[in-house]
Amino acid sequence: MRLVGCLVTVESLTLAERAQMFALMDAHYENVALPAFEADLAEKQWVILVRDPRDGGVCGFSTQMLLDVEVEGRPMQVLFSGDTIIARDRWGDSALAQVWGRLALSLIDAHPGIERYWFLISKGYKTYRFLPVFFREYYPRPGTVTPPWAKAVIDALGRHKYRTAYDPHAGVVRAEGYKDRLRPGVADLTPERLKDPHVRFFSERNSGHARGDELCCIAPLTRENFTPAAYRVIGREPVALGASS
16 A cells, blocks of 8 residues: 655644654664754754554654755755655555655745755665655765866755764765764665666765765756656645644
């Protein structure tokens, strides 16, 4: 049975929902700490909740926030995705991607003409693999040198969000002692998976992913930059930015 996704405000989350979200993180990541989880959640504006329609249980989530930054004198708006997880036995379901895409469309339509990006950090290949499915243009990507303007945006966002943990030479956020990381057996990079050029590129650019390093990526948020495949998943309808459960 297909999962059901919805966009809710952080303030509207119940204690039961927060507990289920943390349990999902703990099941898929090592070194997960409740204070760090709560801190990540507290700074966000929205959460995409993915539920099993049979019992309403939380099967996945992704935290979201908007950043207003200036890069080389240009003001821009950035949609940043924080903690994100889908229960392993529900991989392949598109509910989370559908709601995320509709959130992005709502931002695009609400304030046209603003320079806007999605800022994604990925410690696992499955997160990075979302980019070529959804976007025509994104960075970094295989077969293309990241242009200076994109590198400047990535560096500015990496420093803004992670300060000294961001390594501008590699374009990754370096894991520190407290940082969570995927558990062995969850999204391992097998020889078969490495045949995919996008997975192989992710592995090469983020060689420290197993210890929790995260590759910093951007994609321009415009309707034109979404692929036909993305529109098949999300449709063209935005969601209400003040959505709650």
